[in-house]
Structures are given as C-alpha cells and as structure tokens.
Amino acid sequence: MVQARSYQFYHIPAMGEVAVDPAFIQEVEHRPQTNITEAEGIPLIDLSVLNSPNSSFSDDHLANLVSEIADACQKWGFFQVINHGVPSEYREKAELASRKFFDLPKEQKLKVRRDEVNPFGYYDTELTKNVRDWKEVFDISVEDPTVVPASHEPDEKELRVLTNQWPQNLPELREAFELYAEQILKLAFKLLELIALSLGLPKSRLNGFFKDHTSRIRQNHYPPCPIADLALGVGRHKDGGALTLLAQDDVGGLQVKRKTDGEWILVKPTPDAYIINVGDIVQVWSNDKYESVEHRVMVNSEKERFSIPFFFNPAHYTWVEPLEELINERNPAKYKAYNWGQFFLSRRRSNFKKLDVENLQIYHFRIN
Numbered sequence: 001m002v003q004a005r006s007y008q009f010y011h012i013p014a015m016g017e018v019a020v021d022p023a024f025i026q027e028v029e030h031r032p033q034t035n036i037t038e039a040e041g042i043p044l045i046d047l048s049v050l051n052s053p054n055s056s057f058s059d060d061h062l063a064n065l066v067s068e069i070a071d072a073c074q075k076w077g078f079f080q081v082i083n084h085g086v087p088s089e090y091r092e093k094a095e096l097a098s099r100k101f102f103d104l105p106k107e108q109k110l111k112v113r114r115d116e117v118n119p120f121g122y123y124d125t126e127l128t129k130n131v132r133d134w135k136e137v138f139d140i141s142v143e144d145p146t147v148v149p150a151s152h153e154p155d156e157k158e159l160r161v162l163t164n165q166w167p168q169n170l171p172e173l174r175e176a177f178e179l180y181a182e183q184i185l186k187l188a189f190k191l192l193e194l195i196a197l198s199l200g201l202p203k204s205r206l207n208g209f210f211k212d213h214t215s216r217i218r219q220n221h222y223p224p225c226p227i228a229d230l231a232l233g234v235g236r237h238k239d240g241g242a243l244t245l246l247a248q249d250d251v252g253g254l255q256v257k258r259k260t261d262g263e264w265i266l267v268k269p270t271p272d273a274y275i276i277n278v279g280d281i282v283q284v285w286s287n288d289k290y291e292s293v294e295h296r297v298m299v300n301s302e303k304e305r306f307s308i309p310f311f312f313n314p315a316h317y318t319w320v321e322p323l324e325e326l327i328n329e330r331n332p333a334k335y336k337a338y339n340w341g342q343f344f345l346s347r348r349r350s351n352f353k354k355l356d357v358e359n360l361q362i363y364h365f366r367i368n
C-alpha cells in the first residue's frame with residue numbers, strides 16, 4: 001500500500017511557506033543551534049612518524065604519538081589525522097566519482113537501491129532514531145562479497161552472502177572506490193595498532209578480529225535544506241563499529257558532543273585530513289576507557305555537502321566484550337558479550353524502517 005504523505009507547511013524567512021514531510025522535523029531539544037560554539041577543536045595528530053620510509057624517528061617519537069592518541073580517545077573520542085599516508089589522488093578520485101553518482105537522475109540511482117535484504121546500495125530515506133535524515137547515501141562493502149547472518153534474530157544460524165551493487169553507466173565509481181578502499185584500509189590498521197598500544201596492549205592485539213572484516217564505505221550527500229534549523233543531515237548517534245575514518249569536504253557541518261560539558265562542537269574542515277572516532281566496539285573492548293561519542297550533521301540552506309566515512313568493522317562472528325587484559329577485580333567487565341553480526345543487522349533494520357522500539361545500543365549489554 002502506498003501511503004499518502006501528509007506535508008506540513010513551515011515558514012522560512014526568505015522563502016515563505018515551504019511544504020515539508022514532518023518525518024524530517026527534529027524534536028525541539030535536538031534541533032541544531034545556529035550560534036554554535038567554535039571553541040577549542042578536536043585534537044589534530046600528525047602521523048608522519050608512521051610513514052617515514054627510513055625510520056628516522058626514534059622510539060620516543062612513537063611513544064609521543066601513542067600518548068597523543070590515548071589522550072584524544074579519552075578526552076574527545078574524536079581526533080583528526082594529517083600526514084596519514086593515504087595518497088590524495090585516491091581520495092580526490094573517489095570524491096569526484098561520488099559527486100557524479102549523486103548527480104545521476106533519480107531513476108538511475110534507484111536501480112541500485114538497497115532493500116530489506118541487501119543493506120548495500122543507494123538510499124535516500126534513512127532514519128536515525130526514527131527521524132528522517134536530510135541526505136542521500138550510497139553504501140558499499142569493502143570486502144565483496146561479504147558474509148553476515150541471515151537475520152538479526154539472536155538464534156540465527158544461517159548466513160547470507162551480500163554483494164555490492166554498482167551503477168552500470170558510471171564505471172569509474174567502482175574503480176575509484178575499490179582503489180580508495182585499499183588505501184583507507186591500510187590507514188585503519190595503522191590506527192587500530194596505535195589504539196592497541198595506547199591501551200597498553202601489544203600492537204597486533206586487535207588485528208585478529210579483522211581477518212574477515214565487514215567494513216563499509218558510505219558516500220553521503222547532504223543537499224541544501226530549506227528547513228536547516230529544524231532538520232539534521234544525520235541525527236545524533238554513536239557509530240556502532242570499531243573505528244570511523246571520515247573524509248569531509250570544505251563545507252563543514254559535523255558536530256561532536258564535547259565530553260566535558262555536553263556542548264555541540266563544530267569540526268572545522270582541515271584539507272586532506274581524516275576525522276577519526278572510536279565506535280561502540282572500542283568502548284566495549286576498552287571497558288569504557290574510551291567512549292564512543294555522540295555526533296550529528298547540520299545541514300546548510302545554501303550549500304550542498306559531501307562526506308565519505310569508512311566504518312572499520314570486525315568479522316560478523318566476533319563476540320564483542322571487554323578485553324580480558326583490561327579487566328580485573330577492581331575494574332570488572334562492564335558489558336556482557338554480544339555478537340557483532342547480529343548487532344549490525346539489527347541496526348540496519350531500524351535505519352531502514354520506522355520501528356516502535358528504540359534501536360539496539362551497547363548499553364543494552366551493560367552489566368547492571
């Protein structure tokens with residue numbers, strides 16, 4: 001059954017009455033403030049130590065870097081990296097191809113639409129916490145094909161093989177993103193090792209979880225929005241995976257909830273930098289030492305914005321729980337183990353369809 005949409009009219013200065021689907025309207029307390037603080041920004045970390053060919057850097061340099069990472073993860077859950085080793089031409093090609101994709105006529109984009117079974121492809125009606133986001137996205141799996149459980153049901157034993165969908169008339173999209181994925185994956189492993197070291201663990205302690213990783217690259221397009229002060233490009237949320245590596249363009253709009261006072265801080269675009277944040281899985285592994293921090297995206301009434309996050313996720317069969325080296329009698333495990341594949345599918349389901357219940361969160365696995 002096709003439901004008739006009921007539009008509501010909003011008065012927009014300079015535009016008059018605008019008809020908008022009320023599904024986009026945020027509750028008053030979640031609307032973006034226009035007078036946003038651009039106070040102290042998230043830390044900027046230089047990774048050149050890792051990429052110097054003749055290792056002219058000493059152990060001290062590495063130790064400094066590791067302690068910068070530890071600090072940033074504890075204080076912010078977010079940081080930016082420069083001199084990260086991803087050649088800019090790969091990123092530029094991906095960004096260009098992505099713009100071309102979103103520029104295609106709607107019916108061509110709908111040919112690669114994601115559906116209830118395959119979470120990869122194009123989508124323009126995503127919900128975050130049951131409110132519609134002002135954006136369109138195109139999701140691809142880094143490993144293609146990728147294996148996930150057949151459903152989000154906890155006792156599901158069957159597996160499903162998912163493949164990417166590519167638009168036929170834009171071959172450069174696939175080419176650009178397959179090359180980009182290889183590069184960004186290398187950076188993700190470097191960051192994973194730095195995070196392991198920063199938690200006092202051996203460098204490769206976390207690598208095994210990513211042998212059959214289920215990482216995903218998303219392309220986001222936020223069109224100009226006539227109700228930019230009522231809607232959001234992405235509603236407030238925490239990333240469910242291990243790490244996110246985000247390439248944003250020069251428009252800006254990403255806001256991070258500052259841990260010290262709960263203020264929303266705008267992440268100012270830095271050319272060629274990546275914005276890194278720890279996701280829920282790192283929060284659980286670290287037994288809350290590093291928290292996965294809430295963030296959201298403001299839209300702009302004049303400018304469109306593009307971003308490309310890479311979500312670094314472990315194998316679907318991973319049981320996520322606090323690492324045994326990081327718990328003891330004084331600091332007992334704060335979470336019981338949960339299965340990553342089930343968690344992922346349950347989340348995708350609630351992003352696809354409006355549900356009556358809140359979507360799955362790690363605090364549902366919290367002990368006490």
Ligand SMILES: O=C(O)CCC(=O)C(=O)O
Pocket residue numbers: 218220234239246248253254295296297306307308309
């Ligand atoms: O576009 C952005 O800046 C961030 C997007 C985001 O948070 C997400 O897709 O999870």
Ligand SMILES: [Fe+2]
Pocket residue numbers: 237238239295
């Ligand atoms: Fe996010």
